[in-house]
Amino acid sequence: MTSAQSTNRDSTLAPAYQSFLQQLAAIPPGRVCTYGVLAQLAGQARGARLIARWLSHLPADTRLPWHRVINARGQLSLDKNSDSGREQYQRLLAEGIIARNGRIDLAQVGWPRAYFTSL
DNA sequence: CAAATGACGGGGT
DNA sequence: AACCCCGCCATTT
Numbered sequence: 001m002t003s004a005q006s007t008n009r010d011s012t013l014a015p016a017y018q019s020f021l022q023q024l025a026a027i028p029p030g031r032v033c034t035y036g037v038l039a040q041l042a043g044q045a046r047g048a049r050l051i052a053r054w055l056s057h058l059p060a061d062t063r064l065p066w067h068r069v070i071n072a073r074g075q076l077s078l079d080k081n082s083d084s085g086r087e088q089y090q091r092l093l094a095e096g097i098i099a100r101n102g103r104i105d106l107a108q109v110g111w112p113r114a115y116f117t118s119l
Numbered sequence: 120c121a122a123a124t125g126a127c128g129g130g131g132t
Numbered sequence: 133a134a135c136c137c138c139g140c141c142a143t144t145t
Binding site: 008010013044046047048049050053 | 140142143
């Protein structure tokens with residue numbers, strides 16, 4: 001039983017899931033990616049919601065940087081009053097991703113760079 | 120099988 | 133900025 005199977009019943013998505021795990025693990029500290037871009041990188045061009053789903057199902061003790069994935073509007077999608085929402089905010093704060101104005105500038109900290117430099 | 124559900128995205132008001 | 137609306141798509145109800 002692979003982790004992909006535990007999250008998906010559709011085996012056709014297994015390759016995409018593996019790619020997703022790789023791309024997620026590759027986001028460096030101090031940078032963030034979006035659900036949509038992560039979906040593209042995993043070969044699911046219109047699968048932003050799928051990425052969100054996969055992230056929400058990661059084991060609670062995962063070492064993967066789930067907190068470095070935010071929405072295309074440069075905001076955190078988790079409820080800021082939830083435990084995980086606060087956790088994500090604190091982690092991003094610690095990585096210096098929250099700008100002085102309190103916002104996240106994707107053009108500056110978006111990853112991979114090629115997807116955000118033209119913003 | 121139909122309808123609802125998301126850690127979404129793009130466009131419009 | 134703050135909403136709203138609709139398209140998206142695997143999964144769940």
